[in-house]
Amino acid sequence: MCTKVTQRASVKEIQKKYKASLPPEEASKPDTPNYNANGYDHPQLVVIQNEHGRSVEKMQWGLMPNWKRPLEEMLTLAKGNLNARSDTIFEKPSFKDSILHCRCIIPVEGFFEYQDRGKAGKQPFFIFPKGMDTFNFCGIYAHYYSAETKETIRSFAIVTTDANEMMAEIHNKKLRMPLIIAEDQIDAWLNPNATREEIEKLMVPYPSDLMKGYEVSQDLAKMGNVSKAIEEVRKNPDLFGEQGTMDFI
Template structure:
């Protein structure tokens, strides 16, 4: 799945790549942990010319209370491509309320000899990602506060990600820049939406291991060192080499 990602580029760098106005300024994020429900930049189908601030963890419009919303959003960080048209929490949003989640890397864990090793995954050119997402607007009944939230869509892992995320073998849907405008079109047919929800090519990505502090509760991981390479000699064993080079 995808519960951790980054947007390390400065706002000025992203603005050169995306012809859109920005609702609010933002600072680079080296580690967005979904379970803290961070506010992150997205572009929605309703306002494709604006980068807006939305909270990760989709709250469906039919949620009854804030207590229910707080319970539910930990389960709606991701939406599976194979059930997104069926699950009650997501099926209302995939037809017309799709969004691009801006990112330039994500984190996933490999399990090896009963230990977990975090990896940082980027584009080969370290360029910008457009994760496929869906979004919702929910108003808290008692206070009238508006919550703008999103979920990242996941798909089957490509070969590289299957070796890294070797327990669940999933990955986020990464849309090529040529598909960004199409993805945001509200009237996109269901058949075309499904065609876009596939894994990106292996050759598009590269990955390296990072420090285990990434998964440590309470650790400050929103800094540059989080995405730096950390070597684990045991992963250079002949057994591990064969997994990546067979």
């Protein structure tokens, strides 16, 4: 599972970096730096989609397919739709239409995962890109129309895949990680005409040597959306090399 991410850049900064258009209604929305965005709170994050050319907009984290069900029921469903597994995404009713027709990119500066240390409890890590400013998370999105509120809710899920070497050390029980792609693969992921076979070729673990990670506070879950959440804490030279930082070279 990937349920906590960092996305501090503004929508205009993301628009510029990804050379995307910015609809006026999106430009007018307030920007909130997300240091510790918790998917279970359904935050609004900036995503890049390609319905009519590459464009940025904010969407709710927690995918809600356009089913004719009450809003309360769909919001409950969304809590289980923060992630979409790459190995079942083409068959799951919630995801199978979106993976073929509605794919997006979620740019993040990093994300959090927990390492199970048995009796010592679970240690959260902050994982971030080496030598780059963002990861390109692969996602899918959907439009849900609520008959009760007469509004359309646009929402997304982060696609996950098998853990690479580094993530298998950190996320050592689930052995999963977000699906991350390189800059030169973004067009292929967003291509509305991509076939299932072309999409599946992109669903491979991101290289460990392009990632780094360090321990953060065990109180991460209690902190909320504050900058302290991404601060490195306890140094432990016996874990993963110098200063407790995981760095696969």
